[in-house]
Amino acid sequence: MALPVPDGKVRIVPSLLAADFGAIGAAVEAVSSATDWVSVDVMDGHFVPNLSFGPDAVKAVKARGRVACDAHLMVERPAFFAKSFADAGADVVVAHEEASEDPEAFLAALGRRSQAGIAIKPKTPVDRLLPFLKRIDLALVMTVEPGFGGQAFLSDQLEKVRALREAIDRSGRKVWLMVDGGVNAETVALAAEAGADALVAGSAVYRKPDAAKAVRELRRVAQDAFDRGRKAVR
Numbered sequence: 001m002a003l004p005v006p007d008g009k010v011r012i013v014p015s016l017l018a019a020d021f022g023a024i025g026a027a028v029e030a031v032s033s034a035t036d037w038v039s040v041d042v043m044d045g046h047f048v049p050n051l052s053f054g055p056d057a058v059k060a061v062k063a064r065g066r067v068a069c070d071a072h073l074m075v076e077r078p079a080f081f082a083k084s085f086a087d088a089g090a091d092v093v094v095a096h097e098e099a100s101e102d103p104e105a106f107l108a109a110l111g112r113r114s115q116a117g118i119a120i121k122p123k124t125p126v127d128r129l130l131p132f133l134k135r136i137d138l139a140l141v142m143t144v145e146p147g148f149g150g151q152a153f154l155s156d157q158l159e160k161v162r163a164l165r166e167a168i169d170r171s172g173r174k175v176w177l178m179v180d181g182g183v184n185a186e187t188v189a190l191a192a193e194a195g196a197d198a199l200v201a202g203s204a205v206y207r208k209p210d211a212a213k214a215v216r217e218l219r220r221v222a223q224d225a226f227d228r229g230r231k232a233v234r
Helices: 021-031 055-062 078-088 103-110 155-171 187-194 211-232
Strands: 011-014 037-043 068-074 092-096 115-120 138-142 176-180 198-201
Touching: 011 211, 021 055, 021 211, 037 055, 055 068, 055 078, 068 078, 068 115, 078 092, 078 103, 092 103, 092 138, 103 115, 115 176, 138 155, 155 176, 155 187, 187 198, 187 211, 198 211
Parallel strands: 011 037, 011 198, 037 068, 068 092, 092 115, 115 138, 138 176, 176 198
Antiparallel strands: none
């Protein structure tokens, strides 16, 4: 399945970082009735201190055939890795603006193999992401410091989400606005009302007895909040 186009319907994007690494296929199956999109976090031990998935995790997701998959590259050299994850089947590959390689190099390396996203960390000003909106398919605001799951949501990042929502709306382009980090039953409404329409959730999905039910409940809360936020700015 290809990455859906933004359509006013909020997506809850389960993060496989919170799932059982030895049963990625089962983790995808557990949520595939409730979502059309999952996220693979890629860590190199340099840009962030941890190590995690490689291209084979994306292949395992796509082998299930029923969900889109993003590859969130928390790596120093996203241009070097872009082709590998695109070739593995990632529908969108996301690189960090703060990586040692210029984002332009990443975008050039990725080309049209997959859709492209740019992410920013909590301490990065939103202005550094704005110039890329005319060329990317997804803008990602980290609401925790990248590298570890289970952190608390940083509510001061909501101003960035609002600024990006305004900029995306002005552009007229179909760009996903994603929030990743500390998303749970309480914070999902804050992020969605601020304008995020793709919300990555890890522990709030995979630490629940019924992962699909957890996704549906988060989506219901998020959609209501997103709709409220859209009405407030009209």
